[in-house]
Amino acid sequence: MIWETIVTTRAANGRVHIAPMGIRVEGDRVVLAPFRPSATLDNVLDSGAAAVNATDDVRIFAGCLTGRRDWSTVPCESIPCDRLADPIGHRELRLARIEEDATRPRLVCDVVLERSHRPFRGFNRAQAAVVEAAILVSRLSMLPAAKIESELAYLAIAVEKTAGPAEREAWSWLLARVEQFRGESRQEKI
Numbered sequence: 235m236i237w238e239t240i241v242t243t244r245a246a247n248g249r250v251h252i253a254p255m256g257i258r259v260e261g262d263r264v265v266l267a268p269f270r271p272s273a274t275l276d277n278v279l280d281s282g283a284a285a286v287n288a289t290d291d292v293r294i295f296a297g298c299l300t301g302r303r304d305w306s307t308v309p310c311e312s313i314p315c316d317r318l319a320d321p322i323g324h325r326e327l328r329l330a331r332i333e334e335d336a337t338r339p340r341l342v343c344d345v346v347l348e349r350s351h352r353p354f355r356g357f358n359r360a361q362a363a364v365v366e367a368a369i370l371v372s373r374l375s376m377l378p379a380a381k382i383e384s385e386l387a388y389l390a391i392a393v394e395k396t397a398g399p400a401e402r403e404a405w406s407w408l409l410a411r412v413e414q415f416r417g418e419s420r421q422e423k424i
């Protein structure tokens with residue numbers, strides 16, 4: 235099973251890095267699998283630490299994919315790292331082992347602390363749609379244009395029916411990025 239989360243890490247110069255990432259839970263451990271090159275990978279290898287944040291603020295997923303990475307963070311309690319300021323919950327990880335791979339190494343981590351900050355209030359279809367659309371945006375150059383168009387058209391139904399202001403804002407950022415990509419693709423063909 236893969237959980238879509240926000241992974242926060244700290245660079246050697248203290249700069250916080252925020253990235254959406256799917257994580258796996260394997261027994262007591264959490265596995266991160268960043269594709270190379272990756273700032274998350276560099277930071278975890280350097281600091282030996284990462285925080286995994288569960289959030290329903292899908293603007294953070296969409297924002298990171300559209301150049302908006304400046305989300306509020308606070309220092310972690312037990313590791314040299316930062317976490318989101320207002321997640322539903324977070325886990326603090328220490329790197330236990332690396333499974334090397336030229337494309338996508340696996341970072342196997344111990345969970346050293348887990349905190350709940352807010353209750354989970356239920357599923358929202360627009361939030362799920364934004365996360366799916368963010369994944370599409372992360373693969374724009376790999377997917378056929380027709381597939382992107384048809385999937386966005388389907389996901390838009392859930393946004394229209396069930397979104398609140400945050401979901402609408404996140405959705406608009408992603409659509410703007412898709413439009414920009416379409417424009418760039420047209421330019422390349424001219």
Ligand SMILES: Cc1cc2nc3c(=O)[nH]c(=O)nc-3n(C[C@H](O)[C@H](O)[C@H](O)COP(=O)(O)O)c2cc1C
Binds near residue numbers: 269
């Ligand atoms: C929901 C979601 C899940 C993602 N999961 C991963 C992942 O498991 N590994 C990865 O390398 N990128 C993943 N991405 C894409 C990264 O967030 C994006 O490429 C990011 O910039 C990673 O590179 P970085 O570590 O340099 O920031 C995901 C994106 C989304 C929207």
